[in-house]
Amino acid sequence: NAGVTQTPKFQVLKTGQSMTLQCAQDMNHNSMYWYRQDPGMGLRLIYYSASEGTTDKGEVPNGYNVSRLNKREFSLRLESAAPSQTSVYFCASGDGRGSGELFFGEGSRLTVL
Amino acid sequence: AQTVTQSQPEMSVQEAETVTLSCTYDTSESDYYLFWYKQPPSRQMILVIRQEAYKQQNATENRFSVNFQKAAKSFSLKISDSQLGDAAMYFCAYRSPGVRDMRFGAGTRLTVKP
Numbered sequence: 101n102a103g104v105t106q107t108p109k110f111q112v113l114k115t116g117q118s119m120t121l122q123c124a125q126d127m128n129h130n131s132m133y134w135y136r137q138d139p140g141m142g143l144r145l146i147y148y149s150a151s152e153g154t155t156d157k158g159e160v161p162n163g164y165n166v167s168r169l170n171k172r173e174f175s176l177r178l179e180s181a182a183p184s185q186t187s188v189y190f191c192a193s194g195d196g197r198g199s200g201e202l203f204f205g206e207g208s209r210l211t212v213l
Numbered sequence: 214a215q216t217v218t219q220s221q222p223e224m225s226v227q228e229a230e231t232v233t234l235s236c237t238y239d240t241s242e243s244d245y246y247l248f249w250y251k252q253p254p255s256r257q258m259i260l261v262i263r264q265e266a267y268k269q270q271n272a273t274e275n276r277f278s279v280n281f282q283k284a285a286k287s288f289s290l291k292i293s294d295s296q297l298g299d300a301a302m303y304f305c306a307y308r309s310p311g312v313r314d315m316r317f318g319a320g321t322r323l324t325v326k327p
Contacts, residue, residue: 133314140222142304142317158314188256192315200246200265200308202315204258 102126106191106205113181113212121176121208123191131194132174133158133202134166136187143190149174181212215240217307219318226295227326233280234290234321236305243267247281247288248306248315251299261303264288292323300325 106123113119125132130151135143145158149168163185165177174193178185188209194202216239226232238247249261264272264281271279276296280289292299305318 140319142217142219142319143315144317145314148314190258192258194315199263200310201248201260201263202308207256207258209256 104191104193104203104205106189106208109206109208111208111210113178113210115182115212117181118177118179119181119210120178121189121191121210122173123175123205124173125191125193125203126172127193127203128171129193129195129203130171132168133192133194134164134174134176135190135192136160137190137207138187146176146189178210181210183212186210186212215242215245215307215309215316217305217316217318219305219321221321222319223322223324225324225326226292226299228295228297230295231291231293232295232323234292234303234305234323236288236290236318238286238288238305238307238316240286240307242309244310246308246310247279248308249277249279249288249290250304250306250317252302252304252320253298253300258304262290295325297325297327299323 104125133148134146147166149155152171191205192202245266247264251259262274276293302320308315
């Protein structure tokens with residue numbers, strides 16, 4: 101039972117380079133989320149997808165794009181990485197009803213030099 | 214917008230003792246969920262305990278319990294009989310019913326001393 105799987109776990113980029121973080125969940129959840137975690141700031145929402153085919157901006161969307169490829173997969177793209185995007189990124193999924201709990205991937209540490 | 218505040222950046226506790234982590238939140242909604250997540254050095258976010266706002270009874274999960282004060286908008290986590298494995302970052306979180314996102318506090322780093 102994999103839950104939420106995100107790749108890569110670690111990545112180092114140079115300023116201006118692009119990359120995509122991949123996320124997949126096998127729990128048949130409708131909603132998926134991308135958060136970033138920075139010291140002293142908790143987790144902040146970048147983008148979320150309430151269902152397949154829909155995406156919405158969160159608290160800190162600038163510099164990012166997302167794609168909800170299908171019900172299982174939700175990717176996050178950095179088109180032109182900046183040092184301010186150095187962070188740990190988490191993908192999560194959940195249901196709109198029920199327990200309200202979100203299930204998280206193991207995180208991806210991204211460093212932009 | 215809902216906000217979650219954890220006023221204790223760091224806490225420490227002696228092994229086998231009890232510690233309480235504080236959390237307050239701001240909302241105008243009457244129905245919502247509250248959570249405590251644990252993040253050990255592995256980075257994995259692990260759900261510790263969940264509280265539904267309409268339930269007056271405080272949630273309990275083994276050594277972990279909460280003190281939910283809805284009127285005061287307070288949601289503290291008590292860890293009894295602390296163990297070395299409890300050392301981690303703890304996040305308080307709020308979520309409205311539906312597909313909306315989860316809002317997190319800044320976290321409290323808990324150290325457990327042997």
